[in-house]
Amino acid sequence: MTDPETDPIYHEALKWLVRMKDDKANAQDRHAFTAWLAASPANVAAFERASRLWDRFDIVKPEYDRMRASGGLSRRTLMLGGFAILAVGSGGYVLSRPGFFADHATDVAERRTLQLADGSVVELGSYSALSVQFNDRERRIVLHRGEAFFQVAPDQGRPFIVEAGPGATQALGTAFDIKLADDAVTVSVTEHAVAVALDAGRTVAVDEGWQVSYSANGIGAPKAVDGExxxxxxxxxxxxxxxxxxxxLRELERYRRGRILLMDDSIGDMPVTAIFETRQAEQALRTIAETLSIRVLNPGGFVAVVYRR
Structure with a gap:
């Protein structure tokens, strides 16, 4: 096998991955990428390897996004720095950012139930990761990626707080769900209430049967939600x-190995109403393609490219 560090196709795949992850990628970029994939099976294989590298990068992705938003990262610096660091040696890690090595993580389509030291129970969803930071003053969880459902044991002397993205949720004797997807966090309460606060200081109370979403741009108003x-x-x-x-498509990506790339912005807003089995993500993609009259190109099964027929 060609050494990834010297393989020109692999380096080209890394460039394409960075370009397609960039919010500034346009239709011309997406069409050029599709043509590059279709040009050779070696290109597909190289992009699969690059995507697997990105998957390992997901836990520190929030820090990457903050650096990129502040101008600290460009495509060039990411190529010369971030990916090079992650790929040192045989793909070993040399990063040491807080939370990089999560205490608990799940694989694609895996769920795991955790019993915490205080008696609280956490159910960790597919491709999710969190860390536990308990001390004498507080019980703090950091959700690095994915989704988790919390059933909190009472402890009046130590508040139970979950950090996710730019905010934190404090339990008020409760059961609740937190989902971190892209740059947005959604907190849904199924029992009692929580208090959700952003770094900027604004706090919103969320009661049972309601949910609130927030991002670095602010926090929305609570809205009623179906807990089931x-x-x-x-x-x-x-x-x-x-x-x-x-x-x-972003949600289905958490339940299959590989990337789902939407190549046509004009179909991204098409509404979908459906119930899918999480263990049948490929069937879900086929059903969506048939229902919405779109096409899914799935070379090798790792990269799915969705575009208009």
Whole structure:
């Protein structure tokens, strides 16, 4: 096998991966990428390897996003720095950012139930990761990626706080779900209430049967939510009701190995209403393609490219 560090095709794949992850990627970029993939099976294989590298990078992705937003990272510096660091030696890690080595993580389509030292129970969803930081003053969880459902044991002397993205959720004797997807966090309460605070200081109370979403741009108003729909993933189902296609594809990506690339922005807002089995993500993609009259190019099964027919 060609050494990735000297393989020109692999380096080209890394460049394409960075370009396609860039918010500034346009239709011309996407069409050029599709043509590059179709040009050779070696290109597909190289992009699969590059994507697997990116998957290992996901836990520190929030820090990467902050650096890119502040101008600290460009495509060039990422290529010369970030990926090079991650790929040192035989793909070993040399990063030491806080939380990089999560205490608990799940693989694709895996769920895991955790019993914490205080008696609280956490159910960790597919491709998720968190760290536990308990001390005498507080019980703090850091959700690095994915989704988790919390059933909190009472302890009046130590608040239970979950950090996710730019905010933190404090339990008020409660059960709740937190989902970190891309740059947005959604907190849904199924029992009692929580207090959600952003770094900027604004705090929003969320009661049972309600949810709130936030990002670095701010926090929205609470809205009523169906608790069964929110926690369907705990029964290996995901439920979409008039959800834009781009969000559906991002969710399905958590339940299959590989990337799903939406190549046509014009179809990203198409609404999807469906219930899918999380262990049948490929079938879900086929159903979406048939229902919405779109095409899914799935060379090798690792990279799925979705575009208009």
């Amino acid at each position: 729909q929110v926690t369907a993933w705990r029964k290996d189902r995901i439920v979409f009701e008039d959800v834009p296609l781009r969000r559906v």
